[in-house]
Amino acid sequence: MIQVRNLVKAYGDFVAVKDISFDVEEGEIFAFLGPNGAGKTTTIKILTTLLKPTSGSVRLDGLDPSVQHNEARKRFGIVFQDPSLDDELTAYENMDFHGVLYKVPRKVRGERIESLLKLFELWDRRNDPVKQFSGGMKRRLEIARGLLHTPKIIFLDEPTLGLDPQTRNQLWTHVKKLNEEERVTVFLTTHYMEEADRVAHRIAIIDHGKIVAQGTSQQLKEQTGGETLEQAFLSLTGSTIRAEDATSTDQMRNMARMFRASSRGNKK
Amino acid sequence: MSAIYILWLRSVKRYVRSKPRIIAALGQPLLFLIALGFGFGPIFQKAGQGNYIQFLAPGVIAMTILFTAIFSGIELIWDRQFGFLKETLVAPVPRILVMIGRTLGGATIAMIQGLIVVVICFAVGFRVTDYNKLPIAIVVMILIAIMFTALGTAIASVLSDFQGFQLIMNFLVMPIFFLSGALFPLTNLPKVLDVIASIDPLSYGVDGLRMALVGIAHFGITLDLLVLCVITAALLGTGSYLFSRIQL
Numbered sequence: 001m002i003q004v005r006n007l008v009k010a011y012g013d014f015v016a017v018k019d020i021s022f023d024v025e026e027g028e029i030f031a032f033l034g035p036n037g038a039g040k041t042t043t044i045k046i047l048t049t050l051l052k053p054t055s056g057s058v059r060l061d062g063l064d065p066s067v068q069h070n071e072a073r074k075r076f077g078i079v080f081q082d083p084s085l086d087d088e089l090t091a092y093e094n095m096d097f098h099g100v101l102y103k104v105p106r107k108v109r110g111e112r113i114e115s116l117l118k119l120f121e122l123w124d125r126r127n128d129p130v131k132q133f134s135g136g137m138k139r140r141l142e143i144a145r146g147l148l149h150t151p152k153i154i155f156l157d158e159p160t161l162g163l164d165p166q167t168r169n170q171l172w173t174h175v176k177k178l179n180e181e182e183r184v185t186v187f188l189t190t191h192y193m194e195e196a197d198r199v200a201h202r203i204a205i206i207d208h209g210k211i212v213a214q215g216t217s218q219q220l221k222e223q224t225g226g227e228t229l230e231q232a233f234l235s236l237t238g239s240t241i242r243a244e245d246a247t248s249t250d251q252m253r254n255m256a257r258m259f260r261a262s263s264r265g266n267k268k
Numbered sequence: 269m270s271a272i273y274i275l276w277l278r279s280v281k282r283y284v285r286s287k288p289r290i291i292a293a294l295g296q297p298l299l300f301l302i303a304l305g306f307g308f309g310p311i312f313q314k315a316g317q318g319n320y321i322q323f324l325a326p327g328v329i330a331m332t333i334l335f336t337a338i339f340s341g342i343e344l345i346w347d348r349q350f351g352f353l354k355e356t357l358v359a360p361v362p363r364i365l366v367m368i369g370r371t372l373g374g375a376t377i378a379m380i381q382g383l384i385v386v387v388i389c390f391a392v393g394f395r396v397t398d399y400n401k402l403p404i405a406i407v408v409m410i411l412i413a414i415m416f417t418a419l420g421t422a423i424a425s426v427l428s429d430f431q432g433f434q435l436i437m438n439f440l441v442m443p444i445f446f447l448s449g450a451l452f453p454l455t456n457l458p459k460v461l462d463v464i465a466s467i468d469p470l471s472y473g474v475d476g477l478r479m480a481l482v483g484i485a486h487f488g489i490t491l492d493l494l495v496l497c498v499i500t501a502a503l504l505g506t507g508s509y510l511f512s513r514i515q516l
Binding site: 070 | 270271273274278281283287349350351352353354355356357358359360361362363515516
């Protein structure tokens, strides 16, 4: 369902993704794990048509997302790592907006919005503007929205960041159900190893833009001699905290921006 | 079609809900009408040019549409920074439709602000000379609104934050307004100013509006409409192209 070959993404001198290759089969739940700044989100952005790769090839259900944008976009749904709601609109309006863009028929749209908002306990607040929501509520709304249409592939980029255990449980139960009943392929990233261990069929570990290991959770544990996935993860990626941690993407963007600005500087 | 509609609806909803913005945006035209209109009125009269409020009002209406439209277009930068842009960019909708929906939404807001300023103009003593030409005035207003929303979108598509915003305001938007003949007649100008005014698209908008509302024309309505249509189409094309190339 997803094929990535020798993918490279560079921002000026900084190489975010260094020659990675992997496959995700149809109906598989695939976890993409890595420390902050490892290149997970960049890879997802390339897969979801938001970024063009520097080199290498990407196929999504046989389509090239950097060329056949629209066909590719019809295949997937995504829950982004960072906020993507319109704060001025209400919860219901955000859902409805999404439903219209994804051409979910009006009747089905109404029913699904209701059931998803109820599932994530936002139904009572459906007519409140999102700007009045807490961080956790916004996150829940993003997830509910990402599940509104049933695509062939769902990308979940750290969907459980900042969520309480109840909501995490709801989310994974729902995702597993979609995967089992509708054969939806799931591509997820997370920092919670026990989540990946629980839901993912296969796992790839990425560090410094390179895939350092892939296989089932069991294989990764055997390969590293770790008892838990967390131990396996740490032995593969080391235990040093990344200096660039929380802002690595921002730094990358800033570098890219500076680069663009300097190349445009003369015109200004 | 439904994609265009929902994007349009979103823009309009956001506008209707931000009352402070509506009111704030009306302060400037009011100030221009009172300070310039009444301030320069006597001099204008003595120079034999007639009633300055009559002359100025179409310029101030055009100004309101220009500013509101540019800001609506540039709002794209907000969407980029607050993340909502991603939601529309990964949707299975051709980006040109997203761009058109946004632009029509922004243009609608600019039109509403423009119409409110028309009412304010009436309140300070402005009178339309020939009501039969009102439809022409509306067409000109719509063209100005679409043209500059498209320009704002085109600019915002290549800017990733508000750093360059002051630059755009001071070196593009302000000159477009001040050099357009919104405030002064375009006759007997120094050569340089005359050339600049004739390449400023807003000059044709102001001229068309002035002709339709008070019967004063410099370029003539045919040329006005022709230039407005061509530039609007060109900016829509450029805006769509740049918008479709956005990467996040």
